[in-house]
Amino acid sequence: MKKKILAVDDSRTMRDMLYYALSDAGFSVEVADDGQDGLEKLHDVQPNVIITDINMPRLDGFGFIEQVRKDAVHRTVPILVLTTESANSLKERARSVGATGWIVKPFDQTKLISAIERVVA
Amino acid sequence: MSNRDSIRDTFFQECEELLESLQEGLTAIDDDTADSETINSVFRAVHSIKGGAGAFGFDDLVSFAHEFETILDEIRNGRLDQPSSFADVLWKSADLLGDLVAAAAGGVAIETHRTSDLISKLVSLMPETSPNSNWEQEAEFQPLAFAFDDPLFSDTASEETTYKILFQPQDSMFENGNETAVLLRKLATLGEATIICDISQLPTFQILEPEKCYLSWMIELCSSASIEEIQDVFEFVEQDCDLKISSTQDALNDTSNAPEDPPPESNPPLQLINDNITQQHDVDGDELEQIPPTRAPAPARDASRANRSSDSKTAGAPATVRVDVERIDKLINLIGELVVNQAMLSQCHLDSELSADSDFVTGLDELKTLTRDVQDSVMAIRAQPVKSLFQRMARIVREASAATGKDVHLEISGELTEVDKTVLERLADPLTHMVRNAVDHGLETPEQRQISGKPTKGIIHLAAAHRSGRVVIDVSDDGAGINRARVLETAIRKNLISQNDNLSPEETDALLFLPGFSTVTEISNLSGRGVGMDVVRSAIRALGGRISINSEPGLGSTFSISLPLTLAVLDGMVVEVAQQKLVIPIAAIIETLLPNTNNFHSIGHQDVIFIRDTVIPVVDLGNILGFRPPLENLTKCVLILLESDLGVQFAVLVDAIHDQRQLVIKALEENYGEVAGAAAATILGDGRIALILDPNDRLFIGHRNAVTTDSRQIANG
Numbered sequence: 001m002k003k004k005i006l007a008v009d010d011s012r013t014m015r016d017m018l019y020y021a022l023s024d025a026g027f028s029v030e031v032a033d034d035g036q037d038g039l040e041k042l043h044d045v046q047p048n049v050i051i052t053d054i055n056m057p058r059l060d061g062f063g064f065i066e067q068v069r070k071d072a073v074h075r076t077v078p079i080l081v082l083t084t085e086s087a088n089s090l091k092e093r094a095r096s097v098g099a100t101g102w103i104v105k106p107f108d109q110t111k112l113i114s115a116i117e118r119v120v121a
Numbered sequence: 122m123s124n125r126d127s128i129r130d131t132f133f134q135e136c137e138e139l140l141e142s143l144q145e146g147l148t149a150i151d152d153d154t155a156d157s158e159t160i161n162s163v164f165r166a167v168h169s170i171k172g173g174a175g176a177f178g179f180d181d182l183v184s185f186a187h188e189f190e191t192i193l194d195e196i197r198n199g200r201l202d203q204p205s206s207f208a209d210v211l212w213k214s215a216d217l218l219g220d221l222v223a224a225a226a227g228g229v230a231i232e233t234h235r236t237s238d239l240i241s242k243l244v245s246l247m248p249e250t251s252p253n254s255n256w257e258q259e260a261e262f263q264p265l266a267f268a269f270d271d272p273l274f275s276d277t278a279s280e281e282t283t284y285k286i287l288f289q290p291q292d293s294m295f296e297n298g299n300e301t302a303v304l305l306r307k308l309a310t311l312g313e314a315t316i317i318c319d320i321s322q323l324p325t326f327q328i329l330e331p332e333k334c335y336l337s338w339m340i341e342l343c344s345s346a347s348i349e350e351i352q353d354v355f356e357f358v359e360q361d362c363d364l365k366i367s368s369t370q371d372a373l374n375d376t377s378n379a380p381e382d383p384p385p386e387s388n389p390p391l392q393l394i395n396d397n398i399t400q401q402h403d404v405d406g407d408e409l410e411q412i413p414p415t416r417a418p419a420p421a422r423d424a425s426r427a428n429r430s431s432d433s434k435t436a437g438a439p440a441t442v443r444v445d446v447e448r449i450d451k452l453i454n455l456i457g458e459l460v461v462n463q464a465m466l467s468q469c470h471l472d473s474e475l476s477a478d479s480d481f482v483t484g485l486d487e488l489k490t491l492t493r494d495v496q497d498s499v500m501a502i503r504a505q506p507v508k509s510l511f512q513r514m515a516r517i518v519r520e521a522s523a524a525t526g527k528d529v530h531l532e533i534s535g536e537l538t539e540v541d542k543t544v545l546e547r548l549a550d551p552l553t554h555m556v557r558n559a560v561d562h563g564l565e566t567p568e569q570r571q572i573s574g575k576p577t578k579g580i581i582h583l584a585a586a587h588r589s590g591r592v593v594i595d596v597s598d599d600g601a602g603i604n605r606a607r608v609l610e611t612a613i614r615k616n617l618i619s620q621n622d623n624l625s626p627e628e629t630d631a632l633l634f635l636p637g638f639s640t641v642t643e644i645s646n647l648s649g650r651g652v653g654m655d656v657v658r659s660a661i662r663a664l665g666g667r668i669s670i671n672s673e674p675g676l677g678s679t680f681s682i683s684l685p686l687t688l689a690v691l692d693g694m695v696v697e698v699a700q701q702k703l704v705i706p707i708a709a710i711i712e713t714l715l716p717n718t719n720n721f722h723s724i725g726h727q728d729v730i731f732i733r734d735t736v737i738p739v740v741d742l743g744n745i746l747g748f749r750p751p752l753e754n755l756t757k758c759v760l761i762l763l764e765s766d767l768g769v770q771f772a773v774l775v776d777a778i779h780d781q782r783q784l785v786i787k788a789l790e791e792n793y794g795e796v797a798g799a800a801a802a803t804i805l806g807d808g809r810i811a812l813i814l815d816p817n818d819r820l821f822i823g824h825r826n827a828v829t830t831d832s833r834q835i836a837n838g
Contacts, residue, residue, distance in 0.1 A: 010165070013132040013173035020124040055165050057158075069296075078298040100298035101357030105172045117310075118354060121303045 002028040003120060006047035008038035008064065009082065010056040014105075018051060018082075021109045027116075035059030039067055042074060049120045050079045051103070054090060062097050069098035078119035082107075130443070132173040136222045137509060139166040143215050144512045150196075151208040157197075160204075164193040170218065179225040181236065182218075188240050189214045192247065200248050210242050216516055281312065281345050287365040289337035294361035296332075305338065307354050312344025337363075446542070449502050456496050457690075457785030463492045464806035500687050504539035507585045507594070510549060511536050514556045518581055521560035528567055528578040529560055538585035540592050541687045544664055548594075548684070551660040555596045555680055556581065558654070563598035563678055573675065575599070592686060597679040603672040605629045611638065619734065630670040634658045636768055655768060665691060665708050691786050693813060695779040695805070696761070699748035702811040703775070704784055704803055705761060709816040711770070713778065714760040721755055728755065730772055732762065740821055742773045746798055765817045773814075773821070786813065 005027045007018040015031045022029045030045045032038035034056040050068065054061035061081060068074045078100040083090060091102055103115045146163035149155035155163075171186035192211075195201035204211065217231070217239055224231050286308070290301055305316055322335040329335070342351070348366060355364055466485055475481055511533045522529040540548070564570075564579035571577055582597040605626060612618045612632045624632075632638060636655040661668045665685045672678035685692065693704035714720075720730045721739065728739040739760070743749045752758065758774040765771075784803040789796055789812075800815030 011169040011172060012135045013128060013176075014169070016128045016131045017173075017176060020128060024124075055161070055168060057162065057165070076295065076298050078300075095297060095360070098297050105175060107176075114353070117303075117307050118357060119299060119303060121300075121306050 002026060003048040004028045004030065004045060005116070006030050006032060006038060006041065006045045006050045008032045008035060008050065008052040008056070008061070010034050010053060014053065014082070018112075021112055022116075025109065025113050035061060035064030035067075038064050042068065042071065046073075047077060049116055050074075050077060051082050051116075052079060054081060054083045054094065062093060065094065065097045065099055080115055080119060127443070129177060132177065133222070133226050135173065136170055139170055140215070140219050140222065141509055141512055142166050143218070144515060147208065147211055147215055148515070150204045150211065153205045155204070160193070160197050164190065164197050167193055167218065170222065174222075174225065177225070179221075181231065182221040182225050185214075185221055185236055185240065186218060188243050189218060192243050195246075195248060201246065207246055210239070210246065212516075212519060213239055214243065216519075219516075281343055283369045284340075284342045284344065284348070284351060285365075285367050286340040286342060286351065287337070287363070288340065288355070289363040290334045290358065291361050291363075292333050294358050295334065297357075297361065299358050299361065301334075301336070301338070304354060304358065305340070308340060308342060308351070311346040311350065311354070312342050314343075315341040444502075446503075449499070453499050453503070453687075454785075456492075456499050457787075458804075459492055460496060460785055461804040461806070461808075463488055465808050468806045468808075500541070501539070503542050503687065505542050505545055506537045506539050507545065507592075508536040510545055510552065511583050511585070513549065514552060514583055517553050517556045518560060521557050525561055526566070527560060527564050529564065530578050530580050532580060532582045533584075534582070535585040538587060538592060540585075540684065543688055544592075544684055547660070547664055548682075551657040551682075552594070552596070554657050555682075556583070559596055559598040559600075559678075559680075563600040565601050569601070573601070587686075588683070592684045594682045594684070595679050596682075597677060599677040602674040602676055602678055603630050603633070603670070605674075608632050622734070626672075627670075630672055633670065634668070634768070658768070662708055664688070665706065667708055688786075690783050691803070691813065692781070693784045693803070694761075694781050695811065696759075696775040697777040697779060698746070698775050699743040701743075701746075701748055702779070702805060702809060703742070704811050704813040705763070705773075706800075706813065706816065707781065709763045709765070709814075711762040711764050714762065714772075716756055716758075716760050718756050730760065732772075735770070737762065738771050740771055740773045742775055745820060763816045763821075765821070771821055784811075784813070 003026075005018075005022050007015060007022070007029060009015050009018065009031070010033055015033075019029050019031055030041060030047070032041050035052070036059040038050070038052065039059065052061045052064055056064075059067075061083075065079055065081075068077065068079060079098065081091070081094040081099045081102040082105060083094075083102065091099075094102060100119050101115055103112060143163055143166040146155065146159050146166070149159045150163070167186050167190045171183055171190055174182040174186060192201065192214075196204045217235060220228075220231055221236075223229070288301075288304075290299075294301075305314075308314060309316075317339045319337045319339065320335070322337070323329070324335065344351070348368060351366055352359075355362070358364075463485075467489070470482060470485055515531050515533075518529050518531045521527075559581050560579075564581070565573070565575075567577040570579065580599045582595070582599075584595040584597070586593050608629050609618070609624065609632075612635070613620055615638070617632060617635050617638070618624065633654045634657075636653070638653055638655065658668050661682050661684070665688065667683045669681050669683075670678060671681065691704070692707040694707055694710060696703050696705060714732075716730065720732075722729050722731065722736075724736075728741070729736050730739050731737070739755070741752050741755075744751045752774065755774060758776060759778055760772045760774060761778075762770065762772045784805075786801045787803055789799060789802050793802070796812060798815060798818045798820040799812035800818070801813045802810050803813055805811050
């Protein structure tokens with residue numbers, strides 16, 4: 001059974017990249033355009049892992065993570081934050097709202113898969 | 122197309138959109154109307170470009186975007202006030218960013234000094250108190266190329282070390298979705314691991330809280346991985362656990378130095394693992410499953426949802442489909458055939474004696490409506506809003522205003538009007554020239570404007586709209602209007618018209634389109650001389666468009682371009698010559714005339730006609746195309762005055778004019794071969810093929826050359 005990943009990013013390039021890289025690595029990938037879209041798709045997708053960008057329109061990554069953590073079903077689903085901002089304050093803030101880990105852009109497939117392997121078996 | 126190529130395409134497409142939204146945001150910043158979301162969207166645009174560029178290793182783009190983004194971050198965080206006061210630097214940065222994107226896409230490389238100059242300008246804007254002010258050091262941003270076929274881990278054959286790892290998670294670790302079993306399993310991929318679980322802290326079942334962590338682990342890992350690689354496994358949880366990693370190597374080295382972590386011997390992890398050890402596992406993924414779950418089991422409704430989600434597999438699929446333009450063109454072509462076919466059916470109906478209220482006729486009418494709808498929908502696939510083109514003009518206006526010292530405000534309206542992709546692409550050059558002209562020649566200097574009682578800031582207005590099946594693009598300025606006296610004077614001086622010509626204001630304005638016309642006595646380094654409105658006009662004509670001027674002295678001028686919605690369909694006039702039907706593009710027709718004998722003259726073997734004192738060569742279409750011998754009596758014909766894209770005028774003789782209609786263009790070269798005098802062909806309603814005349818063909822223009830010298834002699838003599 002393929003693991004399902006919900007990838008949330010407002011950049012189409014990044015969504016495409018995640019889609020291809022993760023599909024190649026044997027995951028089943030669904031994408032969402034921003035936090036709001038991610039929340040709307042959450043229950044349909046039932047992901048094993050969520051990968052999300054931080055700075056997005058409508059609902060940003062922090063707000064999205066907060067909402068996911070409030071959801072009874074997805075309270076414990078691993079959420080990886082995908083961001084170019086390597087600043088520690090952002091990681092801290094993401095952690096404080098419930099992020100499981102982070103991937104610093106630009107990433108390569110190895111980095112990406114390695115991060116996922118640390119949060120989901 | 123490989124995944125990488127296709128993502129690359131997506132990246133450049135997205136860059137265009139991001140640059141557009143950047144422009145929009147900067148316009149708001151410039152006008153002081155930007156709210157925090159606008160500023161954030163500007164930041165996001167640059168940020169996303171940087172992110173994508175990094176993945177493709179576009180280093181120049183990444184490093185500049187990084188600097189630009191840092192300043193935008195300052196604005197976003199309110200550490201840098203009044204961004205409108207340095208809007209010019211932001212605009213230049215946006216322009217450069219656009220150029221760097223183009224360069225990355227394979228365009229012209231950017232001179233490094235341009236980037237470095239702008240970077241130093243950006244750095245100088247940086248408030249000293251900012252945490253970003255030491256950004257030079259922070260720019261350790263190392264782009265990594267994105268690879269698809271990397272093996273996940275390369276086997277580096279180095280010596281194996283035995284690590285002892287003590288891992289005691291805190292409750293907070295689970296709150297963020299981390300899981301011990303996953304980490305241990307990941308750790309086990311690095312080498313041979315022996316994992317011992319300490320359950321000494323486990324309370325009785327009655328007081329056990331399932332979301333608390335009572336377990337800790339001691340792992341002995343024999344691996345060639347470095348200590349950093351092991352630390353990486355715990356990267357996400359370092360703050361949520363007690364972690365101690367030591368190696369036998371450390372133990373050896375640490376004898377000389379005071380150890381940070383006490384060596385295993387002095388503080389053996391086994392102390393922690395006391396008599397209560399009840400489980401011991403050789404590490405093996407499957408056995409790990411037996412570790413008691415530390416997470417609450419998922420509610421039962423999970424299962425039903427999972428089923429649903431497999432049904433909606435496409436839920437997350439991209440909302441757009443990328444299609445090869447060729448495929449769309451093929452579809453457009455087929456629809457064209459359908460239009461022709463439908464016209465043929467209508468023709469059959471007219472020839473038959475079916476009553477107008479028969480089912481057949483009703484069906485035919487419906488087919489007609491449907492065909493048109495299908496045609497419109499297919500054309501819409503190729504259509505794109507003019508917005509991106511208009512926004513590019515913002516830059517032209519900025520550059521032109523800087524070069525001329527004029528204060529200019531650009532207004533844009535109707536930017537969502539859609540035009541065929543190819544038309545849009547080929548419109549960029551002429552429109553650029555028109556906008557430059559409007560700033561350079563249309564608008565007055567601020568001083569002149571002040572004297573005329575106008576605000577010193579001039580306005581250039583770009584507007585697009587759909588009007589009667591065509592797209593109309595207006596470039597207006599609120600300048601002084603065309604100085605007609607000077608236009609006439611120049612035209613006479615250049616022998617373009619004669620002293621006695623009595624031209625209407627519109628005819629005078631149209632002189633601007635004559636080749637080589639230039640009224641500005643001082644050659645400006647902006648619009649220059651030589652490339653004039655005549656070039657603009659031929660470019661517009663080549664697109665099947667028309668250009669016209671409307672100018673009011675003192676109030677300004679408007680140049681209007683009217684374009685067909687698509688290049689696949691042509692507005693043509695169907696004419697008859699020697700029982701053959703031909704199509705003449707409407708865009709080339711100036712007027713139609715019914716001549717009388719007095720109009721015709723001969724110069725050598727060439728028939729000419731005087732139209733408003735101009736000698737125009739007459740082309741016997743039937744003869745020159747080889748349909749029949751030369752005509753004896755020219756007056757039985759209809760004359761159509763045509764003008765080539767380059768402004769060469771000539772008149773063609775035809776037997777009759779049928780009607781004016783939209784026709785689907787069929788390439789001749791592809792289906793038949795080159796035909797002198799014809800640009801393409803079309804299929805008429807009766808199923809017959811008709812050639813579409815090419816007014817630019819040497820067959821016609823050659824005649825003009827033949828008489829030019831002669832007519833000059835007549836004019837002078």
